[in-house]
Amino acid sequence: MSLTAKDKAIVKEFFAKVAPKAEEIGNEALSRTLFVYPQTKTYFSHWADLNPGSANVKKHGLTVVRAVLNAVDLIDDLKGGLLTLSELHAFMLRVDPANFKIINHNLLVALAITFPDDFTPDVHVSVDKFLAQVSLALSEKYR
């Protein structure tokens, strides 16, 4: 399920609209990940406040979305471009890769909420494929 030229074009065009709302999207996506899938809170036990919209959640949500936006620029070589991030997730954070699907789902929900008209089925499939490729690249160094 690799990215076609059409997927890449759709992703680039759509994420250009996402960039100005990065903080909003990041907050929605991470808040929902922690709230709807409470097992994900285990990775953030060092935070005081894990509630939707908290300062920690907003800040980290933005970090995540900025990284996704960066991945859009690296779309022609995600594995190479995300190598350092993969090492971080594999050796330091040791996030179980099953969780990538969870945050991806909530990113899609955040996008659907924020861009009800632009997040068409065609955009949805290309973004879903892109996020899956990002997850694969992030998993690269795990074993």
Place this chain on the structure above:
Amino acid sequence: VVWTEQERAFIQEIFGKLNYEEAGPKALSRVLIVYPWTQRYFGSFGNLCNSEAIIKNPKVAAHGKVVLRGLDRAMKNMDDIKNTYKELSVLHSEKLHVDPDNFKLLADCLTIVIATSMGTSFTPEKQAAWQKFLAVVVSALCRQYY
């Protein structure tokens, strides 16, 4: 399954805001576009060649409404979805031969459709209740498979 009063209220609210005639067709066409292998179950539906064809396909629209009416039944029988869906489960397993993994795909697409129509009023709390409801529905549909 134990439902809190809050969860029941959220589910009622979400269904109350749904336009069944639109949401069902939107969710079904979305699953056929986003997860194209699901088209395997709709060979008799005619033109599913591209997303425009799928979205305009009258059989897809009609069937989307059927699906949503089925979910309405679950919502009206929240305390016994298992038994409410017994025959539907047998139908999907014995007659339609649907791989149960597909149920989750349609559930996810319906969640996305609801997110587009409700916007930020689809809060994390409502999303949690809604996804719990869909998980129970999916589990009930899977129950009669062997």
